Amino acid sequence: MIEKIQALMNEVGSLTANDEKTLEVLRIKYLSKKGLLNDLMSEFRSVPNEQKREIGQRINELKTSLQDKLNELRANLSQQEEDYSDLDLTRTAYPIKLGTRHPLSIVKNEIINIFSNLGFALADGPEVEDDWHVFSSMNFAEDHPARDMQDTFFVEQKPDIVLRTHTSSIQARVMENSRPPIRVICPGRVYRNEAISARAHCFFHQVEGLYIDKDVSFTDLKQVLLTFAREMFGADTKIRLRPSYFPFTEPSAEMDISCNICGGTGCSFCKHTGWVEILGCGMVDPNVLEANGIDSTIYKGYAFGMGVERITNLKYQVKDLRLFSENDIRFLEEFESAN
Ligand code: PHE
DSSP states (O other): OHHHHHHHHHHHHTOOOSSHHHHHHHHHHHHSTTSHHHHHHHHHHTSOHHHHHHHHHHHHHHHHHHHHHHHHHHHHHHHSOOOOTTOOTTSOOOOOOOOOOOHHHHHHHHHHHHHHHTTOEEOOOOSEEEHHHHTGGGTOOTTOGGGSTTTSOEEETTTTEEEOSSTHHHHHHHHHHOOSSEEEEEEEEEEOOOOOOSSOOSEEEEEEEEEEETTOOHHHHHHHHHHHHHHHHOTTOOEEEEEEEETTEEEEEEEEEEOTTTTTSOOTTTTTSSEEEEEEEEEEOHHHHHHTTOOTTTOEEEEEEEEHHHHHHHHHOOOOTTHHHHOOHHHHHTTGGGO
16 A cells, blocks of 8 residues: 555656646546545545554645645646737727617707807706796796696695696796896706607607897797798708797797708608697796796896607608617617717
């Protein structure tokens, strides 16, 4: 047995391993449960008592040198430098795909740009709003249907806290916190209690504008909106204003642009009228000015509001509103070049 141990001891000195795999093979061969060291241990049981001491010592020595050797081999392996010779270090890097801006953000930014070039500052407000800023300060009658739960999401009742149904609530916040002249553009997400379909969603986006100063007229409003329409849809775009009603403006109007798809000659998109509606507008109702602490005998103002989804549909012909919030990468990637 002593010779056997000695032979193994000699082997240990000459062990080599160039990779992890060989090292593992060696470990299994010598140190695993079914390895040579364990075989020796089984044999050791039948060694006569008077030899046990010497042989036991030698087996222990063998075990230690095996462990030391394998540890040494392992340490050498991890020190070995990686071989880069088959790598082409001059090759260009893998292209990293950048995200694309969301179509609604692209269009919203475009709208903001046009109006900031006309001198409008940006304003913001909370999406969870109180009744005062969404409805009361905007001259909604106590029993106005918009205050109904069927149209509005209520977060709390009495006092009423709602998800804002329009960005006009930002107008109220601006009037409350600043004095005329006021010239702001208010983009934001709004919520309405609608069943989700291709044509309606429970949330969408608006951009609203407000201008308050002395001697503001409907003509000013019309000129600003014409400039906007031409910047947004092209220099040939025509506008027309139709009388309408909003609680917060008087007189009120809805604005159409000449259909940007057929150029006004009539197509299925504009239902063969040559016109498509894009926004609501009007002169700020004196009640709204007064409710927000602005003297309506000195100041006048105009306001307008548009849906960002609507404008985006007109620019890009997105047929289904749900596409805007589904995050389908195939849809979003179509707007890569518009960024
Ligand atoms: N707030 C109105 C809406 O949600 C739009 C609008 C804003 C109309 C400002 C007139 C003036 O439909």
